[in-house]
Amino acid sequence: MLSVQEIMETIRMVQQENLDIRTITMGISLRDCSHSDSRVMGTKIYDKITGLASHLVRTGEEIEREYGIPIVNKRISVTPISIIAESCETDDYVCFAEVLEKAAAEVGVNFIGGFSALVHKGFTKGDLKLLKAIPEALAGTERVCSSVNVATTKAGINMDAVYQMGKIIKEAAALTAREDGLACAKLVVFANVPEDNPFMAGAFHGIGEPECVINVGVSGPGVVKNAVEKAKDVDFGSLAETIKRTAFKVTRMGELVGRAASAKLGVPFGIVDLSLAPTPAVGDSVAAILEGMGLERCGTHGTTAALALLNDAVKKGGAMASSYVGGLSGAFIPVSEDAGMIRAVEEGALSLDKLEAMTCVCSVGLDMIAVPGDTSAETISAIIADEAAIGVVNQKTTAVRIIPAPGKKEGDYVEFGGLLGRAPVMAVNKYSSSAFVKRGGRIPAPIQSLRN
Amino acid sequence: MSEHILSKNDEPGNKVIITVLGQDKVGIIAGVSTILADNNVNILDISQTILQDIFTMVMVCDIRNCRVDLGTLKEKLEVKGREIGLQIQVQHEDVFKFMHRI
Numbered sequence: 001m002l003s004v005q006e007i008m009e010t011i012r013m014v015q016q017e018n019l020d021i022r023t024i025t026m027g028i029s030l031r032d033c034s035h036s037d038s039r040v041m042g043t044k045i046y047d048k049i050t051g052l053a054s055h056l057v058r059t060g061e062e063i064e065r066e067y068g069i070p071i072v073n074k075r076i077s078v079t080p081i082s083i084i085a086e087s088c089e090t091d092d093y094v095c096f097a098e099v100l101e102k103a104a105a106e107v108g109v110n111f112i113g114g115f116s117a118l119v120h121k122g123f124t125k126g127d128l129k130l131l132k133a134i135p136e137a138l139a140g141t142e143r144v145c146s147s148v149n150v151a152t153t154k155a156g157i158n159m160d161a162v163y164q165m166g167k168i169i170k171e172a173a174a175l176t177a178r179e180d181g182l183a184c185a186k187l188v189v190f191a192n193v194p195e196d197n198p199f200m201a202g203a204f205h206g207i208g209e210p211e212c213v214i215n216v217g218v219s220g221p222g223v224v225k226n227a228v229e230k231a232k233d234v235d236f237g238s239l240a241e242t243i244k245r246t247a248f249k250v251t252r253m254g255e256l257v258g259r260a261a262s263a264k265l266g267v268p269f270g271i272v273d274l275s276l277a278p279t280p281a282v283g284d285s286v287a288a289i290l291e292g293m294g295l296e297r298c299g300t301h302g303t304t305a306a307l308a309l310l311n312d313a314v315k316k317g318g319a320m321a322s323s324y325v326g327g328l329s330g331a332f333i334p335v336s337e338d339a340g341m342i343r344a345v346e347e348g349a350l351s352l353d354k355l356e357a358m359t360c361v362c363s364v365g366l367d368m369i370a371v372p373g374d375t376s377a378e379t380i381s382a383i384i385a386d387e388a389a390i391g392v393v394n395q396k397t398t399a400v401r402i403i404p405a406p407g408k409k410e411g412d413y414v415e416f417g418g419l420l421g422r423a424p425v426m427a428v429n430k431y432s433s434s435a436f437v438k439r440g441g442r443i444p445a446p447i448q449s450l451r452n
Numbered sequence: 453m454s455e456h457i458l459s460k461n462d463e464p465g466n467k468v469i470i471t472v473l474g475q476d477k478v479g480i481i482a483g484v485s486t487i488l489a490d491n492n493v494n495i496l497d498i499s500q501t502i503l504q505d506i507f508t509m510v511m512v513c514d515i516r517n518c519r520v521d522l523g524t525l526k527e528k529l530e531v532k533g534r535e536i537g538l539q540i541q542v543q544h545e546d547v548f549k550f551m552h553r554i
Contacts, residue, residue: 002469002545004501004510006552011471011541065523068543249551256550 010249018222018284019250020070021257022277024060025198026053027205027213027270030079030114038090042099045084049076049103049112052212052267057108059264063257071257072219072279072419076104077203078114086126093130097137097144104143111186113203115146118193121155121442131161134168138183139175145201151191151388153395157443162388165189166381166437170404173373177406180414184403185336185368189384191391191398196271197327202364202399213270214262215327218254219277220246221338222284224314228292239293240313247274247317255322271326274318275363276310278338280421286310286331287340287350298340299350307331308361328397330363336416336423337368345424352383352426360390365399370414370423373406380404382433385443393446466516467496467545470529474538476507483536484511487528491519507538512545 013019033044053076060074081096097115104112115137117127134146148165151157169189173181188202195206198215205213227246231239254272262269278286287298290306311331319325333355335341344350352369359365365387371380384400391398403423405414410427470488472480481498488495488511497512518525526542533540 002548002552004499004503004508007469007471007510007548008503008508010548010551011473065526066544067547068541069547252551253547256546260546 013220013223013249014069017220017226018279018281019220019253020072021216021254022219023073023075023198023200023217024056024071024257024261025075025077025203025215025217026056026265026267027077027196027209027215028052028079029205029209029211030081030084034084034087036087036089038088038095041085041088042095045096045099046103049078049100050106053107053109055265059261062264063260067256067260069253069257073110075109075198075200075203076107076112077198077205078112079205079207080114080116080118082117082124082126082130083207085130086124091129093133094137094140097133097141100144101141109143111143111145111200113145113147113200114205115144116148116204118149119161120149120152120158122158123161131164131168134187135171135175135183138172138186145186145188145203147188147190147193147202147204149190149193150384151392153192153392153449154445155442156445157191157385157388157392159385159437159443160440162189162384163378163381163437163440165384166377166379169380169402170377173404173406180408180416181403181405182416185401185416185420187401189400191388192396193399194327194397198273199275199277199328201401209270210268212267214258214265214267215270215273216254216258216261217273217275217277217327218250219279219284220250221276221278221286221289222281223250224276224310225283225285225289225292228289236309240309243310243313244317247314248321251318251321269324271324272318272322273327274315274322274325274329275327276314276331278332278334278341279419280337280339282339285338285340286333287338287344291340297347297349298344299354303354304357304361307333307358311362328363332364332367333358333362334367334401335369335426336414336421337419338421342422342424345426352428356386356390359387359398360394363397365391365401367399367401368403368420368423369401370403370405370408370425371428372409372425373404374409375404375428376432376434378432378434378437379428381437383428385437389443393448395448465545466514468513468515468522469543469545469548470511470513471541471543472509472533472538473506476502477536480509480536480538483532484529484540487532488513491525491528492517493525
């Protein structure tokens with residue numbers, strides 16, 4: 001029998017500590033939608049998505065009602081469009097982004113991911129066409145998200161792709177200048193991208209995935225923060241133990257919701273992503289957890305160690321709670337979506353360089369970072385290259401979602417609203433990386449890749 | 453481990469947990485249980501306590517023969533809650549079992 005204390009603990013987590021399921025993401029394979037005629041292909045894509053996901057939002061709301069746990073987002077990820085569109089006789093892939101947008105609107109999801117390409121070792125014709133279409137596709141749609149994998153531990157870093165992405169990000173920002181470069185908030189550049197990530201903007205349905213699958217992303221920085229604050233005077237071993245126990249409970253909710261959604265929709269359950277995903281809500285902040293451990297401000301010396309402890313304890317607790325763990329599974333440190341991170345930047349405690357160091361010990365990377373509008377494509381490419389190097393050498397996922405905010409300079413703000421939040425514009429290094437980035441070719445895979 | 457979620461027919465279980473939070477006053481149990489009786493919901497267990505100065509009542513109920521669906525029952529209780537100035541929540545038992553038991 002459950003005790004009243006246990007029941008009240010669950011209720012407190014939801015009502016006071018912002019425990020929620022961040023997303024139920026339905027992965028849909030579009031591999032059977034290829035066609036030489038772009039209009040036929042568009043119809044096939046639309047019909048497949050609207051067919052499989054027609055009950056997704058309603059089912060999510062049903063689960064929310066039954067269990068009393070908020071499910072903030074219902075989303076869809078699809079097979080990378082570069083692969084599906086490759087055999088199509090069109091050079092303009094923007095039309096496929098429009099199809100995805102229309103399908104997403106029809107079924108009522110707020111984001112659809114998969115306008116993506118995997119180019120870590122080189123480009124196919126379809127990859128190049130997709131990359132070319134990204135700025136216009138993201139500027140012209142509201143819900144479509146794009147991701148490009150430019151590096152893996154096995155392949156090394158495709159520096160041609162890295163340089164191209166720098167230019168694409170600049171172009172996407174320019175096309176959405178009136179909205180502070182919003183298109184860039186829907187574009188992620190990855191190294192070692194996972195194929196089953198439920199979180200946007202980087203979600204796509206990997207080529208090793210089944211026909212259709214349900215993946216779940218939990219949230220809960222607020223719950224962990226409160227637990228950490230209560231464990232004020234304990235040593236690190238006990239602190240890690242507290243976080244583990246909390247992460248276990250949070251993840252159990254993801255497991256429950258994932259299983260329920262999978263059963264109701266008749267779709268296999270893929271994974272629970274253990275990431276701690278902050279929101280702009282007060283208290284729902286990863287920075288606040290780190291500060292709760294005893295740092296005056298997130299970003300000061302000790303922050304990387306604190307984050308490493310947090311990330312590891314969350315994984316250990318979460319791994320016990322779920323039968324299938326996957327996706328990104330680590331603490332997120334997006335600046336614009338975390339009130340504590342924003343404050344740390346405003347007060348000069350947190351710099352771009354410290355954030356880069358923090359990405360060595362957590363997922364995912366430099367996420368939702370606004371930089372001055374006059375930052376060059378070459379500098380952005382070099383920032384991407386640095387992150388990719390961290391991922392490739394450490395055999396982990398890293399990513400860059402950066403917004404060169406048009407017309408803005410250090411100290412200004414970009415405002416996206418909603419879950420994307422607001423971000424202070426951060427300074428970049430003023431020295432050029434241009435000659436380095438322009439060398440071209442591929443940085444070879446590191447020795448760590450030779451594991452066979 | 454909850455047998456409901458793992459069951460082959462994937463039917464949700466029949467037990468829900470109703471929690472009532474707020475200031476203690478006359479008629480709370482009467483108000484809530486009238487709605488439950490009207491809808492043919494069987495009360496299996498009730499406990500009440502004061503947690504951090506808040507009156508807390510927890511009811512375990514069987515909704516197998518409930519005349520309305522869970523959403524409607526929830527709505528009715530929430531309306532009642534607003535009427536008497538208390539917060540009333542209805543949640544499926546699995547939430548709690550899943551979080552606190554392996």
